[in-house]
Amino acid sequence: MIARASDIGESSGVERARPGCQWRVRGSGTVDIDNWQSFLDRWNAQWVMAQGLTDPEEVDEEALAAGGLRFAPADEARTAALEERLGTRLPPSYRAFLQVSDGWRHAGGFVYLLGVSADVHWHGDAMGMKPLYEEQLDERSRPSEILLAGMWERALQLALDSDMTDVLLDPGDVDEDGEWAVYVYKGWSGEYPDRYASFAAFMQAMYRDFCGDHGHDPRFEDGMTRELDASVERARLACLAGEDVDTQMAVLAEAQSFGRPRAMMLRDQMAALVGPVGHLAVPQDMADPLYVHEVMPLHAVDHCRSHHDDDWFVRRHGEDGRPEAEALLAAVRERTFRYEPPGPFGRAVAEARELARWGDTDAAWQVIAAAVPDWEPYGPEHLAPIGLKADPLLGPLLTPERGRRILTTPRAGHGVPRGAASEPPHPAGPQGLGWPTGEDHRSWRFVAVQGITPRTLAERLGGADLLAPHSEEEMWRLRHRSGGGCAYQVGSCGGEGDWSFALEWDPESYQPGRVTGVDAAVSRGTRSVSVWSERHHSPGPAFADVFRVAYAEDGEGRFTAVARGGVAESTGTPPEGLDPDLFGTALFGGAAPAREEDEEGPALLSEAEARALDALAGAFGIGLPWFALRHGRLHAVRGASWIRPPGPGEAVLAFARIRPSG
Numbered sequence: 243m244i245a246r247a248s249d250i251g252e253s254s255g256v257e258r259a260r261p262g263c264q265w266r267v268r269g270s271g272t273v274d275i276d277n278w279q280s281f282l283d284r285w286n287a288q289w290v291m292a293q294g295l296t297d298p299e300e301v302d303e304e305a306l307a308a309g310g311l312r313f314a315p316a317d318e319a320r321t322a323a324l325e326e327r328l329g330t331r332l333p334p335s336y337r338a339f340l341q342v343s344d345g346w347r348h349a350g351g352f353v354y355l356l357g358v359s360a361d362v363h364w365h366g367d368a369m370g371m372k373p374l375y376e377e378q379l380d381e382r383s384r385p386s387e388i389l390l391a392g393m394w395e396r397a398l399q400l401a402l403d404s405d406m407t408d409v410l411l412d413p414g415d416v417d418e419d420g421e422w423a424v425y426v427y428k429g430w431s432g433e434y435p436d437r438y439a440s441f442a443a444f445m446q447a448m449y450r451d452f453c454g455d456h457g458h459d460p461r462f463e464d465g466m467t468r469e470l471d472a473s474v475e476r477a478r479l480a481c482l483a484g485e486d487v488d489t490q491m492a493v494l495a496e497a498q499s500f501g502r503p504r505a506m507m508l509r510d511q512m513a514a515l516v517g518p519v520g521h522l523a524v525p526q527d528m529a530d531p532l533y534v535h536e537v538m539p540l541h542a543v544d545h546c547r548s549h550h551d552d553d554w555f556v557r558r559h560g561e562d563g564r565p566e567a568e569a570l571l572a573a574v575r576e577r578t579f580r581y582e583p584p585g586p587f588g589r590a591v592a593e594a595r596e597l598a599r600w601g602d603t604d605a606a607w608q609v610i611a612a613a614v615p616d617w618e619p620y621g622p623e624h625l626a627p628i629g630l631k632a633d634p635l636l637g638p639l640l641t642p643e644r645g646r647r648i649l650t651t652p653r654a655g656h657g658v659p660r661g662a663a664s665e666p667p668h669p670a671g672p673q674g675l676g677w678p679t680g681e682d683h684r685s686w687r688f689v690a691v692q693g694i695t696p697r698t699l700a701e702r703l704g705g706a707d708l709l710a711p712h713s714e715e716e717m718w719r720l721r722h723r724s725g726g727g728c729a730y731q732v733g734s735c736g737g738e739g740d741w742s743f744a745l746e747w748d749p750e751s752y753q754p755g756r757v758t759g760v761d762a763a764v765s766r767g768t769r770s771v772s773v774w775s776e777r778h779h780s781p782g783p784a785f786a787d788v789f790r791v792a793y794a795e796d797g798e799g800r801f802t803a804v805a806r807g808g809v810a811e812s813t814g815t816p817p818e819g820l821d822p823d824l825f826g827t828a829l830f831g832g833a834a835p836a837r838e839e840d841e842e843g844p845a846l847l848s849e850a851e852a853r854a855l856d857a858l859a860g861a862f863g864i865g866l867p868w869f870a871l872r873h874g875r876l877h878a879v880r881g882a883s884w885i886r887p888p889g890p891g892e893a894v895l896a897f898a899r900i901r902p903s904g
Contacts, residue, residue: 277338277342278338278339278341278342278343279342281445281446281449282311282312282339282342282343282346284466285311285449285452286309286310286311286312287310287464288452288453288456288462288464288466289310289311289348289452290306290310291462291464292452292456292462293306295456295459295461295462302347302348305347305348310347311343311346311347311348312342312343312345312346312347313343313344313345313346313358314343314344315340315341315342315343315344316340316341316344316359317341318341320340320344320359321337321340321341321359323359324340324359324360324362328364328398330413333411333413333416333420333421333422333440333441334419334420334421335421335440335441335442336357336400336411336422336441339357339441339442339445340357340359344357344358344359344360345357345358345359345402346445348452349401349409349445349448350447350448350449350451350452351404351407351426351428351448351451352404352405352406352407352428353401353403353404353407353409354403354404355401355402355403355404356400356401356402356409357400357402357409358402361402362398362399362400362402363398363399364396364397364398364399365394365395365396365397365398365399365408365410366395367394367395369429371394372391372392372394372395375387375390375391375394376391378391379391389412389414389415390425390434390435392414393410393412393414393415393425393435394410396412396413396414397410397411397412397413397425398410398411398412398413398422400424400441405430406428406429406430407426407427407428407429408425408426408427408429408435409424409425409426409444410424410425410426410427410435411423411424411441412424412425417439417440419440421439421440421441421442422440422441423437423438423439423440424437424438424439424440424441424443424444425437425438426438426444450499450500450501453467453500453501454499454500454501455501456501457500457501457502457503458501458503466500467500467502470496470497470500470502470505471497471502471504473493473496473497474493474494474497474502474504474505474508476493477490477493477494477497477505477508478508478622478625479656481508481512481625481626481649482619482625482652482653482654482656482657483652483656483657483658484649484650484651484652484653484656484657485650485657486650487512487516487646487649487650490512491509491512491513494506494508494509494512495509503523504623506523507522507523507524507623508623508625510522510523510524511624511625511626511628512625512626512649514540514628514631514645515626515628515631515640515642515645515646515648515649516642516645516646516649517642517645519540519543519544519628519631522537522540522541522628524536524537524623526558526559528559528560528562528563528566530620530621531620531621532619532620532621532623532624534566535581535582535583535620535629536620536624536627536628536629537628537629538559538567538570539570539574539579539581539629539632540628540629540631540632541555542555542567542570542571542574542579542632543574543631543632543637545571545574546571546574546575552568552571555567555571556568556571574632574634576710577634577710577711577712577875578634578710579632579633579634580595580633581627581629581630581632581633581636583617583618583627583629584618585616585617585618586613586616587613587614587616587617587618587627589613590609590610590612590613590616591610591613591627591630591633591636593609594606594607594609594610594636594639595633595635595636597609598635598636598639598870598874599635599711599733599876599877600696600732600733600734600742600876600877601733601734601735601867601870601871601874601876602734602867602870603638603639603867603869603870603874604869606636606639607639607644610630610636610639611644611647611648611651614627614648614651614653615651615652615653615659616653617653617654618654619654625649626648626649626653627648634710634711634875635711635874635875638713638873638874638875639869639874671868671869671872672868673865673868674855674856674859674865674866675773675855675856675858675859675864675865675866676851676852676853676855676856676859677866677868678775678855678866679775679848679851679852679855680848680852681872684748684776684777684778684779685747685748685749685752685775685776685777686745686746686747686748686749686775687745687746687749687772687773687774687775687884688743688744688745688746688772688773688866689703689743689744689759689760689761689764689770689771689772690735690741690742690743690770690771690772690862690864691741691742691743691764691765691768691769691770692740692741692768692769692770692862693740693741693767693768694740694742694768695740695742696732696733696734696742696743696744696877697732698742699732699742699743699744699764700730700732700744700877700879700881702760702763702764702766703728703730703744703760703763703764703879703881703882704763704880704881704882705730705879705880705881707879708732708877708878708879709877709878709879709880710877710878711875711876711877711878712731712875712876712877712878713874713875714747714871714872716875716878717729717731717747717878718747718748720878727880727883728746728749728750728880728881728882728883728884729746729878729879729880729881730744730745730746730878730879730880730881731744731745731746731871731876731877731878732744732745732876732877732878732879733867733870733876733877734867735864735865735866735867736863736864736865741862741863741864743864743866744879744881745866745871749774749884750883750884750885751776752774752776752788752790752806753885754806756885756886756888756892757774757790757884757885757886758884758885758886759772759774759790759792759884760772760881760882760884761792761793761794761799762794762797762798762799763797763882764794765794765795765796765797765798766796766797767796768795768796769793769794769795769796770793770794771791771792771793771794771817771858771862771864772790772791772792772794773789773790773791773855773858774788774789774790774884775788775789775790775846775851776788776789777845777846780842781807781842781843781844781845781846782842782843783807783837783843786806786807786808786843787806787807787830787843787844787845787846788804788805788806788807788846789804789805789806789825789829789846789851789854790802790803790804790805791803791825791854791858793814793816793817799813799814800814800815800817801813801814801815801816801817801822802814803816803822803825803826805825805826805827805829805830805846807830807835807843807844808827808830808833808834808835808843808844809827809835810825810826810827810829812825812826817861817862818861819860819861820857820858820861821857824850824853824854824857825854828850829846829847829850829851829854830844830845830846830847830850831844831847831850
């Protein structure tokens with residue numbers, strides 16, 4: 243099976259410093275390739291050194307006896323003879339290579355002999371690859387795909403001894419310097435070839451792979467590796483001092499490309515804060531607090547998200563680590579895991595968690611940001627509090643921008659303190675009550691109650707206990723896994739008197755004449771306001787859009803307004819300062835209600851709904867926490883229906899899917 247053409251690699255690895263056949267490795271002064279001679283000398287010397295670190299049975303004695311990887315140079319006459327045999331002038335970097343070493347042993351990627359001038363030859367596509375690639379072409383094919391399809395017949399084969407691997411120089415894929423692109427095709431992989439911009443770029447990539455294969459061995463050491471390791475230490479200190487993130491990541495990436503293990507460990511931590519958490523190259527060690535408290539929880543989160551077998555995660559930590567691994571998986575899965583770093587930063591994290599628990603994510607972030615200078619690493623390999631991302635309540639707060647903010651804050655006694663954190667004057671995301679009208683949910687409802695905690699509100703809604711914090715996606719699974727029913731997220735929504743709210747996305751369907759709401763139950767000894775908004779893709783007489791608002795005091799309804807399908811009705815007196823017309827037919831733009839014979843009816847207008855909700859927010863001084871509801875987690879609770887059971891003479895029509903017995 244052939245992979246998609248879009249997977250073909252792009253140019254990489256080399257940029258020229260001055261004309262001719264001289265170039266420099268991008269991004270580092272430690273591997274300055276001024277010419278082929280110094281580059282190949284370094285590679286050859288390191289290969290000889292690596293042979294002394296290798297299992298004696300795997301040592302290539304023949305190559306060692308011949309002086310290593312290189313061969314004698316090809317003189318101008320031999321190079322000219324090759325060009326005459328091929329009928330074309332060679333690309334500059336391969337031509338210059340031959341004049342230093344006429345071929346190369348162990349060129350990486352299962353290629354054991356490469357580029358000897360007497361033996362390189364036109365590939366000729368003996369395996370008939372061109373038709374396989376051409377049949378995938380059409381009028382939408384990119385130039386790179388067309389080039390690749392024709393490459394097989396015209397390319398020069400450089401791999402003279404390999405395990406089903408071709409190294410092909412393509413005279414049809416030429417850059418402005420006359421360099422031919424190199425395609426490396428691994429016949430056993432079924433994948434598209436890897437592309438390199440030139441022979442020089444290919445050799446540089448193979449050299450990096452060679453260094454990476456041996457970088458884990460501390461005995462693989464010379465002046466180049468020592469300078470790379472020194473650059474890693476400078477980047478580590480610069481990162482702790484809050485210096486430019488991209489600069490330090492580039493330095494670490496350069497060292498990582500040569501297999502320096504510490505560079506990978508440090509860069510992975512930085513990458514985890516400014517993007518998704520990927521692989522973390524921290525050694526698994528149950529005696530290392532960096533692994534146990536920072537990395538292991540992140541691995542557990544990824545494991546639970548991927549639905550892998552728990553035995554795999556537990557076994558990798560050994561019998562001694564089994565109890566801790568099992569407990570961690572349970573805590574992550576139940577969303578009870580708590581990230582608890584030491585010192586003042588740990589105390590700030592605990593404070594921030596309680597703020598985030600009830601929806602005040604902006605204040606929670608401010609607490610964390612202010613405490614970053616007091617953060618304490620577990621050791622010299624620890625750059626930042628990456629374990630925060632495993633915390634079910636605090637992890638969602640760490641957007642890439644905020645992760646970058648942590649990395650640019652001097653910490654652990656490094657750099658110059660910069661005083662209080664400067665934050666935008668307004669909280670992240672939309673505020674008030676009107677923002678749900680612009681979201682992708684068709685229906686939603688909430689109730690807000692003054693003077694009680696979210697926990698008390700949950701009890702009044704009929705929930706015996708608060709459930710673990712749930713994200714929006716997890717709430718959907720909660721409802722459908724247990725056969726439906728009302729399930730809310732609860733939190734604080736500001737305002738004078740400490741208002742709490744309960745919100746449900748995509749609730750049960752509105753039933754005209756049977757809606758009782760929850761206002762009487764939740765407003766005992768205080769006051770409450772509730773909203774129910776229901777939309778349909780194609781509203782009509784049978785399935786009309788609805789907007790309902792209710793206000794209650796001490797268990798008694800004071801005001802209720804319902805606008806449904808262009809018809810509005812209200813009872814009671816609205817709270818002071820609220821215009822009742824906002825909750826009437828204006829919500830439908832004054833459109834006439836649908837008749838029974840009509841296929842469609844008036845739709846609830848988002849702009850009018852937002853105005854009504856903004857008026858409620860202004861009257862009560864409340865708002866729904868956008869970030870917590872859309873990107874974070876809040877405690878969940880189950881509650882009673884807002885709809886009474888059918889009375890005498892009323893019926894309920896229900897639909898059920900029955901699996902055929904056959």
